[in-house]
Amino acid sequence: MKLADYGLQGGLNAEQISYMQEKAMWLIETSGIQVPHEGVRELLAGYDGVTIDKDMVRFKPEVVLEALKAAKYDVPDYAKTGWVMSAGAHQTNCYGLDTGKLRPPATQDLIDFLKLGDALDTVGSAPVIPMDVPVHLQHILMHKLAYEHTRYRCNDIYEHMDKPSYECAMYVREMAQAANKRFAFGIWMISPKSFDMNNLEVAYRLRDLGIPMWIATMPQAGVTAPITILGTVLQSMYEVFAGLSVLHLMNPKGNNYVSPADAFEANTFDMKYTTFVYGSVEYIQHSLHQIALCKHFDIPIIVKSLLTSAKEPDAHAAAEMGIHTFITALAGARAFRCGGLLSTGEVYSGEWLVILHEMIEYIKHVLKQEDFSEERLMIQEIVDVGAGGTYVDKRSTYELFRQEYWTPRLFEHSNIGQWIELGSKSIRRQAQEEARRLISQHTYVIEEDVRKELDRIYERAKNDEALEKSLKLEI
Amino acid sequence: MKLEQYSLSGGLAKDQIRLMKQKAIELVERVGLHVPHDGILGLLRQHEGVSVEGQTVKFRAELVEKALREARFPLPEYYGSEWVISAGAHQPKMHDLDTGVLRETTLKDLKDLIKIGDALDTVGSAPCVPLDAPIHLQEILMHKVAWENSRRRANDMFEHDPKPNVRTAEYVYEMAQAAERWFSLGLYMVSPRSFDPPELEIIYRFLDKGVPMWAGTMPITGVNAPIIEKAGILQAMFETLACLTMLNLINTKGYSYIQIIDSFIVHPFDMKYSTFVYGSAEDARGTIDKLSIHKELGLPLVAKSLLTGAKEVDPQSAHEVGVYTAMAALAGCRTFRCAGLLSSAELYSAEKLVVDYEIVQYIRRTLEPEEFSDETLLAEEIAAIQPGQSFLEHPSTFKFYRSHYWDPALFTHSNLGQWQEMGSKSLYRYANERAKKLLREHAYEIEPEKRRELDRIFAVAEKDEELARSRQVI
Numbered sequence: 001m002k003l004a005d006y007g008l009q010g011g012l013n014a015e016q017i018s019y020m021q022e023k024a025m026w027l028i029e030t031s032g033i034q035v036p037h038e039g040v041r042e043l044l045a046g047y048d049g050v051t052i053d054k055d056m057v058r059f060k061p062e063v064v065l066e067a068l069k070a071a072k073y074d075v076p077d078y079a080k081t082g083w084v085m086s087a088g089a090h091q092t093n094c095y096g097l098d099t100g101k102l103r104p105p106a107t108q109d110l111i112d113f114l115k116l117g118d119a120l121d122t123v124g125s126a127p128v129i130p131m132d133v134p135v136h137l138q139h140i141l142m143h144k145l146a147y148e149h150t151r152y153r154c155n156d157i158y159e160h161m162d163k164p165s166y167e168c169a170m171y172v173r174e175m176a177q178a179a180n181k182r183f184a185f186g187i188w189m190i191s192p193k194s195f196d197m198n199n200l201e202v203a204y205r206l207r208d209l210g211i212p213m214w215i216a217t218m219p220q221a222g223v224t225a226p227i228t229i230l231g232t233v234l235q236s237m238y239e240v241f242a243g244l245s246v247l248h249l250m251n252p253k254g255n256n257y258v259s260p261a262d263a264f265e266a267n268t269f270d271m272k273y274t275t276f277v278y279g280s281v282e283y284i285q286h287s288l289h290q291i292a293l294c295k296h297f298d299i300p301i302i303v304k305s306l307l308t309s310a311k312e313p314d315a316h317a318a319a320e321m322g323i324h325t326f327i328t329a330l331a332g333a334r335a336f337r338c339g340g341l342l343s344t345g346e347v348y349s350g351e352w353l354v355i356l357h358e359m360i361e362y363i364k365h366v367l368k369q370e371d372f373s374e375e376r377l378m379i380q381e382i383v384d385v386g387a388g389g390t391y392v393d394k395r396s397t398y399e400l401f402r403q404e405y406w407t408p409r410l411f412e413h414s415n416i417g418q419w420i421e422l423g424s425k426s427i428r429r430q431a432q433e434e435a436r437r438l439i440s441q442h443t444y445v446i447e448e449d450v451r452k453e454l455d456r457i458y459e460r461a462k463n464d465e466a467l468e469k470s471l472k473l474e475i
Numbered sequence: 476m477k478l479e480q481y482s483l484s485g486g487l488a489k490d491q492i493r494l495m496k497q498k499a500i501e502l503v504e505r506v507g508l509h510v511p512h513d514g515i516l517g518l519l520r521q522h523e524g525v526s527v528e529g530q531t532v533k534f535r536a537e538l539v540e541k542a543l544r545e546a547r548f549p550l551p552e553y554y555g556s557e558w559v560i561s562a563g564a565h566q567p568k569m570h571d572l573d574t575g576v577l578r579e580t581t582l583k584d585l586k587d588l589i590k591i592g593d594a595l596d597t598v599g600s601a602p603c604v605p606l607d608a609p610i611h612l613q614e615i616l617m618h619k620v621a622w623e624n625s626r627r628r629a630n631d632m633f634e635h636d637p638k639p640n641v642r643t644a645e646y647v648y649e650m651a652q653a654a655e656r657w658f659s660l661g662l663y664m665v666s667p668r669s670f671d672p673p674e675l676e677i678i679y680r681f682l683d684k685g686v687p688m689w690a691g692t693m694p695i696t697g698v699n700a701p702i703i704e705k706a707g708i709l710q711a712m713f714e715t716l717a718c719l720t721m722l723n724l725i726n727t728k729g730y731s732y733i734q735i736i737d738s739f740i741v742h743p744f745d746m747k748y749s750t751f752v753y754g755s756a757e758d759a760r761g762t763i764d765k766l767s768i769h770k771e772l773g774l775p776l777v778a779k780s781l782l783t784g785a786k787e788v789d790p791q792s793a794h795e796v797g798v799y800t801a802m803a804a805l806a807g808c809r810t811f812r813c814a815g816l817l818s819s820a821e822l823y824s825a826e827k828l829v830v831d832y833e834i835v836q837y838i839r840r841t842l843e844p845e846e847f848s849d850e851t852l853l854a855e856e857i858a859a860i861q862p863g864q865s866f867l868e869h870p871s872t873f874k875f876y877r878s879h880y881w882d883p884a885l886f887t888h889s890n891l892g893q894w895q896e897m898g899s900k901s902l903y904r905y906a907n908e909r910a911k912k913l914l915r916e917h918a919y920e921i922e923p924e925k926r927r928e929l930d931r932i933f934a935v936a937e938k939d940e941e942l943a944r945s946r947q948v949i
Contacts, residue, residue, distance in 0.1 A: 003486060006763075008805070010481035016847055023854045034862040093891065102891075194862035223865060227872040228879055230845060231853035238857065270888035271876050277888045281840040281881045288481070309886065311894045314902045315793035316886045319834045322794035323801045323841065330483065330805070343891045355790045363798060365756035370705075372491055378706035379498055382713065387509035387669035390699060397702040401746050404696075404703055406756050411784065411791045413745035413752045416568070416577075416818045419786045427789045 008330035012292040024238040025061045032058035033193045033242040037200040067248035071257040076156045087117045087339030088127025091348035104131040115442035118150035136471040147179040165470035178453040184212040191219035210253035215243035216262040232266035260300040278307035278344045279320035302335035303328040313352040351431035358410040365406040477844040483805035487767040499712035507533035512675035534720045542723035547730040551631040562814035563602025566823035581607040593625035594913035600634045611946040622654045630657045642942045653928040659687040666694035690718035691734035695742045707741025739765045753782035753819040754795035766806045778803035782813040826906035833885040840881040
């Protein structure tokens, strides 16, 4: 007999979720969303159930429900059975693995962090932006290097890489086709209730290619959304459902879906520091709402639990990440985002990723399945071993001591004397050494002919004036 | 309407716990305990349902059930109304508050750490051993200093300060009466199923005083208990229930109880390092089993969740403490033990105490149920806002921005630039500064007349040659 698996009870119930859905539909139908793109509005105008008043677009509930029903989620096989860690979200600062100092990442950092992430089976977006290359090539290079050095990175539903212009998107698409990797385009809404015009323009121009498109929004409580977490989650639901409806109607040749990476996102905001906050108490509460809603609407669950507002890989970072990940794992999450990120996404740290990997292994072992039987109560051994006796020499001890207990790689069980004899190494230093080891021993590379093709496309991009112009800031 | 409170599901089911209890009582009846004390054996022989063969004592099931029924758990008032942190278990080493260097603890450290703990409302045993005092006075000082400088320390059933011999116990007893503080005697068994004779002697010599006595045991998997954690817990149940039954029969003038802080737990053992392990994944699971058994038996809930195998205040310590404590809290526990301890209880750190305190507050806030209503959904405000507008100036923002969000003392939400402007201080340094501030500002001290009486008793103890001899290793 198995012991009942550990789980989480409480939080939003089905009735409360239905009430929120009803409110979201009411907002979509009565308030609508701003679509600041004439071409998109013209496309939408042709559909029943759509009302357009200047640049505000409203949808009947049937349209929204149809969009929700049509959305498909191509969850990769590895996520159907295992635990998934997504690492990185194109950070612009990193802790150098050599010096431990903060600095802007370069192309070599991007390669190193991709290799490190691949060695730890991570998925998701590129970890850092290569700040040493021209801005119009950065996103293309992030995709190229991810394809070249990793198996999962930038290659499934968990990535959310920017394609900031149509020209950039087309290069990335060409590379994805050459490397047989996944390509999707995402739209981030601008709360409250609007879109980035440029983002819409890219989607509009890609609409006939039959590519998957996703919608996401990131309202901030008290700033671009109501101050309460539940109010912000409601606004998120409303915006994302309305956004999905736009995509569903304008991109009929492709699959349109809610980005699981930021589904029902509600960001908290600290009024004292005027900062966007991840890893806070309230953000955990949001994640639990997010999980309940994703289950209800049949959207894959991935929680942004690996984020923290801590600036260094320290106790603050570990407490926030550990508690957040553990509670969301209890609630059913098995995919976790933003590994390696510190300072609410401002910084990437390779050693922090290594530590996170250990923390997730710990949580897996806390939640492992366990048999319960009279045999496992070992009553006869208890009877047999008398006062003053020991179990050290028992066959059962020999046979089971490895499988009953997890042997951690970093969170070791040495005593203080042993630790001092071993050099009194901090966890951070051990993690740095492990990160360097994993990078140096990483072996995956893409096939040579594919690499050559990616090089050829990239060379063309380097000399493309239209691409360069597409990312110039025009004032 | 509040959202339903989050709680843990799964783990040991009621019928599984009942089976374990049944098997434990069968072991008490069939296998029994080794009681190496003639006086206690003589007392036990007088009771029906007790069988004594040599030094092996077996109890009939009815006596075990009776002992469980008669056990009393005198919980302090704060239990049940607040989240409680127990800090310290008489550690012999600490990180120096000024230099951060690991060193042996002194009497001054004991005072300082008790004051810091008191400022954070902690309970439990003395945080460290004053190793600069003569060995025969150390335990007496631990009680004296705790009572002089704190309100809750060494003063209720969450303490487990040692009284290593009769003479020491007598001094502590006298001081407790003078200071009007809690006094109890504990009996930690020696697994498997035996006792330390000197501990039995203390119990025996105090039987006429009517003091509370408790039963505890700490079996270790694969060493003095079976390798499988559930089997180790079964052994802990067997030993604890047998010990409680014995105390219930012999301590007729006082009441007896199960030491709830260490009951029904088995300690994982790392075969690689040959170390006792706290804070591991298996230790956390074992504590959840313990909490389930406590609920089934109607015992108060306490979790030793603030312990860790980490050597420093680092990601390992915070992760182990955070996950373990969150799990225990979801299982309904609100009292958490061993704050400030590192390296599976080998050393104490005031900085860790401060961080542990923050972690407990973080978990407490996380589990507070949110209000679900139109007032918190704010759909009308969402409807009224226009693209490009902000909620910053809305009345609801002003109304809720403080009450709806926790403002952490340590885990602050500054951004990278702000943090750098403020000096790029590490969390450890913040915790160190906070500990020192708490120490500076601590104000509690015992009434002067009680202090004078404690000083008087201590002066007698200092000159007591019998006491000094009692701790000499022969």
